[in-house]
Amino acid sequence: MCYATRSAGRHVAGCPGRRAVVRGGRRRTDLRPAGLGAEMINAASRRDFQVVQALTLIFGTAIIAINLIADLAVALLDPRTTWR
Numbered sequence: 001m002c003y004a005t006r007s008a009g010r011h012v013a014g015c016p017g018r019r020a021v022v023r024g025g026r027r028r029t030d031l032r033p034a035g036l037g038a039e040m041i042n043a044a045s046r047r048d049f050q051v052v053q054a055l056t057l058i059f060g061t062a063i064i065a066i067n068l069i070a071d072l073a074v075a076l077l078d079p080r081t082t083w084r
Contacts, residue, residue, distance in 0.1 A: 036055055036058070036059075039051070039055065040052065040055045040056075040059075043055065
């Protein structure tokens with residue numbers, strides 16, 4: 001569903017995930033898709049608990065994986081670290 005609004009001298013038109021802002025004759029198009037954080041906020045506001053739970057699991061798994069990679073990198077690169 002596309003939208004178009006005019007507010008305080010700014011013209012905003014586009015579709016979700018794509019926004020074009022026209023100011024003073026210049027047009028800037030923002031093509032960045034909405035991220036997982038924005039999806040988490042939208043799902044929480046819609047009370048979509050399955051999506052919130054799935055994204056929480058994804059975020060938690062990603063944090064644990066990144067910490068594991070960082071710990072292994074320190075263990076391999078730091079000569080003071082010993083393997084037991």
